[in-house]
Amino acid sequence: MRRSIWKILLVGILSVVLSNSFVPIGFANPKDEPADGTTAPVACTATKAMKQKTLGKFHAYVVNVDTGEVLMDLRGEELTPSASVMKTLTAVSALRKLPAEYRAVTQVLAIPDDPSTIIFKGGGDFTLSRLVPGEASVYSKPPRIRTLANLVLNQLSPEVPITKIILDDTFFSGQQWNPDWPAKYRKLGYVSNITAIQSDGDRIQPNRLISSYSFRRGKEPVLTAGQSFKEFLGERAAGAELVVAEAPADAFVIGQVQSQDMRQSWLGHMLTHSDNTAAEFIARHAAKAAGLEGNIEGANHVIKQSLREIGLKPKTFVIRDASGLSAENRVHAKLLAELMVKVAKGENGLDALMQWMPIAGQTGTLRYRFQGASAIARGNVIAKTGYIPGLYGLSGIVNAVDGSELAFAMFARADPENGLSVTYTAQAAIDRVVARLFSCGASLTR
Numbered sequence: 001m002r003r004s005i006w007k008i009l010l011v012g013i014l015s016v017v018l019s020n021s022f023v024p025i026g027f028a029n030p031k032d033e034p035a036d037g038t039t040a041p042v043a044c045t046a047t048k049a050m051k052q053k054t055l056g057k058f059h060a061y062v063v064n065v066d067t068g069e070v071l072m073d074l075r076g077e078e079l080t081p082s083a084s085v086m087k088t089l090t091a092v093s094a095l096r097k098l099p100a101e102y103r104a105v106t107q108v109l110a111i112p113d114d115p116s117t118i119i120f121k122g123g124g125d126f127t128l129s130r131l132v133p134g135e136a137s138v139y140s141k142p143p144r145i146r147t148l149a150n151l152v153l154n155q156l157s158p159e160v161p162i163t164k165i166i167l168d169d170t171f172f173s174g175q176q177w178n179p180d181w182p183a184k185y186r187k188l189g190y191v192s193n194i195t196a197i198q199s200d201g202d203r204i205q206p207n208r209l210i211s212s213y214s215f216r217r218g219k220e221p222v223l224t225a226g227q228s229f230k231e232f233l234g235e236r237a238a239g240a241e242l243v244v245a246e247a248p249a250d251a252f253v254i255g256q257v258q259s260q261d262m263r264q265s266w267l268g269h270m271l272t273h274s275d276n277t278a279a280e281f282i283a284r285h286a287a288k289a290a291g292l293e294g295n296i297e298g299a300n301h302v303i304k305q306s307l308r309e310i311g312l313k314p315k316t317f318v319i320r321d322a323s324g325l326s327a328e329n330r331v332h333a334k335l336l337a338e339l340m341v342k343v344a345k346g347e348n349g350l351d352a353l354m355q356w357m358p359i360a361g362q363t364g365t366l367r368y369r370f371q372g373a374s375a376i377a378r379g380n381v382i383a384k385t386g387y388i389p390g391l392y393g394l395s396g397i398v399n400a401v402d403g404s405e406l407a408f409a410m411f412a413r414a415d416p417e418n419g420l421s422v423t424y425t426a427q428a429a430i431d432r433v434v435a436r437l438f439s440c441g442a443s444l445t446r
Contacts (some may be wrong), residue, residue: 044440046072046433054429056422057415061333064442065344065397065405071444072408076337079316079330080411083386084274085393086324086331088339090283091267091353093306093322097286104259104285106197108148109251115160118152118237119247120229121168122197122222124294125259126281127266130199130228135207137200140265143257145199145225149232151255162237167226168247171196172284174295180326189215191276191325194284196294199225201277263352271356271384272364276323283322296321310348312338327388333409336395340407344397357382357396360431374431377438383408385427390414392426398434400441408437 050058059080062072070076082089104125111117127139132146156162176193177186185191192202200206202221205214218224226242233240260266262285270278280299287298290305300319307314318330343350358364361378365385370378383396395409410433412426437444 043445044436044443045445046436046440049429049433049436050074052429052432054422054425055412055433056420056426057413057418059333059411059413060408060433061337061410062406062408062437062444063337063341065341065407067442068341069442071406071442073334076334077332079318079332080413081327081388081391082324082329082331083388083391083393083411084276084324085336085384085386085395085409085411086319086322086329087270087274087279088336088353088357088384088395089303089307089319089331090279090286090322091271091356092310092339092350093286093303094263094267094282095349095352096306096309097289097302098263099289100263102262102285102289104262104281105256106143106148106258107253107256108152109247110155110254111248111251115156116163117166118156118162118164118233118240119166119168119251120148120197120226121247122171122195122225124171124196124281124285126192126198126201126277127259128199128225128257129206130225131207136209137206138203138208139200139260139269141260142200143259145228146232147257148255149229149234152233153236155254156236158236160236162233162240165226165230165233165237165240165242166247167197167222167242167244169196169222169244170246171288172294174293174297178280178296178321178326180320180328185325186217186219189217191280191323192217193219193221194277194280195221197222197225199228201275267352268356271353272358274365274385276325279323280321307335307339310339310342310350312342324386325388327390333395333411336409337407340395340397340409344405344407354382354397357384360434369427370431370435371428374428374435377431377435380438381434383434386411387427390422392422392424392430394430394434398437400438402441402443404442406437406441406444408434410434 059075061076105123107121109119127142129137129142130145198221202217204216205212230237283299284294287302288294290302292298299322320326320328343353358366360366360370360381380399386393391413393411398406412422414422
């Protein structure tokens with residue numbers, strides 16, 4: 001059974017009502033009547049849109065979801081960096097590996113016979129917040145460090161001072177910063193260090209209600225969160241030493257907080273807003289759930305493993321991170337479009353992605369896309385965007401004017417050797433190609 005965008009929206013999974021967004025239009029080309037009385041469709045093409053110079057070196061693959069017919073294949077199996085389209089693959093790993101209602105848990109522990117030492121044990125929750133009532137996080141209903149501190153204060157004797165706070169960040173292992181990422185990405189706010197203890201995605205100023213709110217990330221997320229915990233403990237911990245170390249084996253839990261449901265809240269945030277930190281955390285959790293290490297290598301491995309499990313063949317893919325920030329990632333449009341076919345059909349529960357991917361002209365990173373002539377496709381395209389310097393991408397599903405569903409993946413890529421460059425104008429150029437998919441539907445020919 002086809003699972004169109006409209007069916008997903010009408011059951012209320014998304015908060016955006018799209019019932020009036022469909023703009024009926026005629027086919028882009030008339031149909032001739034042959035002498036025998038049968039109807040022969042005239043080809044409807046995207047050729048003109050695909051010749052835009054702003055697309056640079058263009059990769060595109062389009063499949064009719066209902067019939068499996070390949071309607072467009074331009075460099076479909078030629079490898080290219082992924083940019084944030086990678087997040088659709090990361091989402092697959094989460095849906096395959098994480099149990100339903102899986103949550104990240106942050107704990108506070110004590111040590112027998114050492115009441116002056118408290119342990120703050122991270123569980124890989126980047127949404128954990130140091131904000132207080134009256135301040136707002138970018139994350140929905142995050143657990144609070146203040147709550148953890150209150151749990152400690154309520155458990156310990158008021159006469160006992162806290163002299164040492166152990167920060168246990170061993171839930172993840174390996175490098176905190178992917179060596180493929182330019183250092184400036186932290187300052188630009190693209191991504192944080194990936195650590196098991198972290199607060200507010202390690203934003204320098206996480207309160208989005210004030211003018212000094214900042215996307216910029218710090219360099220010591222573990223210590224930043226630990227210092228916040230210490231401050232919430234108040235005078236009893238004023239002289240406490242912060243030590244990054246593994247908790248002793250005999251430590252016992254005295255309290256904990258949990259994140260929101262990772263398969264709902266985190267995946268939704270990652271895909272809608274293209275949150276790179278979220279992608280890296282999600283992939284590490286998926287890796288650990290699969291029995292792998294919670295590090296870069298484990299995260300990259302679990303993504304490929306999950307794709308194979310759903311019948312895709314990423315043999316030639318090079319996956320260097322879960323967010324798509326690495327310029328060394330290599331994917332191809334064919335597999336990404338084939339994934340979108342499975343999403344549209346609801347195979348392996350993948351239709352869940354349709355809850356969270358941005359909708360053209362309405363939500364997330366597509367909210368302000370599909371302008372001008374491309375606006376005819378607004379509300380009828382659900383897709384994941386992608387950008388890194390020198391590349392723009394888009395992969396998703398079109399609910400075409402003729403009622404057909406088309407799965408697609410496209411990349412506009414710089415090719416300096418042949419004098420081809422791409423800028424932000426490639427986004428609008430891609431939108432124009434996708435708008436042609438909407439107009440042509442099953443009649444599309446290259």
